[in-house]
Amino acid sequence: MKLARAIHFDESDTRVYPSPARTGEWCISGGFEFSNWSDADLSGKQRQAFSNGWLGLETFGRVTFVAVTQIEEPERAALTDALAQHFVSVYGAPDIDAARPVAADEIAQMIEMCDDHDPNTLLTVARELTEAGVRETYRAIAAQDAGLEQFAIHGSLDE
Template identity: 30%
Template sequence: MSAHRLPRTLRLDPSDTFVFAEAAEPGEWAVTGSFLFLDSDPAELTGKARAAFRSGFAGVRSLGFSTLVVVSEASEAERTEAVETLARHILERFGAPNLAAARGAAEEEIAVAASLCNLPVGSVVAMHRTVDGGEIHESFRTLHQRAPGADPLHARAFHFVETDEEGPEEEADLVGMVRGSEPRR
């Protein structure tokens, strides 16, 4: 049984559900999804469709979008299932002439997705898609976790500490502080 590496959709927070009209479910196998925009003029896209064009990977099962993917190991059976699922979409939703043609297109999309995974398992990848001279171009970057304290300018604004102490809770009126009013107690 040969192992493959394929990208899976990754959702670190709920932002994809607000940014895209349809967000991919976390953990779906993913492809770049540029084929979803071949019949549209990217210059005319607005709002959520424009966001999907600029940075959305497509989940194979849902064809929803994800800003990030994570390099993951896939079995031969999982890869085959991803190809077949995508082929069904290409046949039913995009009008491929037959299942063999749809399967060929799906194989190409999965191969492109796999080519992004020449990274360690667990690597997180983001994409930026543009149009130049009528052609769609994709660029990819790998996101790396910073070592704690490595960049104090981009440190977290809040740090939460769990305590067992009983007592009054402190409240901060951040808006009031900005306006110069007294804090609530």
């Protein structure tokens, strides 16, 4: 079973999101956060979170890139409980037992998406508001297509 972890290539996420996700934390789309948004809500850092941000399941911050990797069932169960608690604390779910199936569905959707990709595949999300609600599209960048030279800073330690 696979899920995605937050990955950073530079510090830009710390500047563009109101609350950035931590490198390495498990992530899901988190589009539910925007279900009642309108164009009036889309400004500044909130616009960036809406447009391109995955949701971290520890900090509940946002990140631009995630990388597909293996996850074990005990980790999945813990994430489900954490997300269910988030639904109670932030979104007013009546209790964790009522929130758990919804949290499990959110995580299952992300697992299903990740299972279609090889480990280390990078994923991005793009959202737009439509008359029918929030529309999400995803892009995958295969690990072999994302060469290190695209992101590495080259130099010498001898200088």
